[in-house]
Amino acid sequence: MRRLVYCKVILATSLMWVLVDVFFLLYFSEHNKCDDKKERSLLSALRAVISRNQEDPGEMGKAVLIPKDDQEKMKELFKINQFNLMVCDLTALNRSLPDVRWKDARQKSTLKNFQIQG
Missing domain, CATH: 1.20.5 (Single alpha-helices involved in coiled-coils or other helix-helix interfaces)
Structure with missing residues (x-):
């Protein structure tokens, strides 16, 4: 007991x-000290991604050109793991690429309510 x-x-x-x-x-906690002036929404984040510059390195499949004064640095970075790190750092993660499909494939429609029955 x-x-x-x-x-x-x-x-x-x-x-x-x-x-x-x-x-x-x-x-x-400091939850009341947040910066309320910043717009924090999915819409603002999407606008920032969509309105990015189309002339950035690697956009639409364009080549990334390294200036001559950075060639030595590029070679040193290449030695780290045999990969062009400078080009990788300059290229955006979510860059746009051209649509290389055939014209007929671009016009092909897909089924909206496609269900697999088994």
Whole structure:
């Protein structure tokens, strides 16, 4: 009987300390100091991606040209892992590439409600 009472006391005390910790974390956290002036939405992030410069290195499959004064640095970076790191760093991750499909393939439509039955 005493063991059950001790367990209840220990459990209640632990729960109380957890609640106190949560209160302090929420009360003193810096969530109210966020910069509200910044627009944080998916739409603004998409606009930033869509409105990027189409003349960036690698855009639409264009070659990335390294200036002559950076050629030595490019060669040093190439030695790191036998890969042109300078070109990789200059090229955007989500760059646009030209559509190289045949004209007929571009006009081909797909089924909207395609379901596989098995």
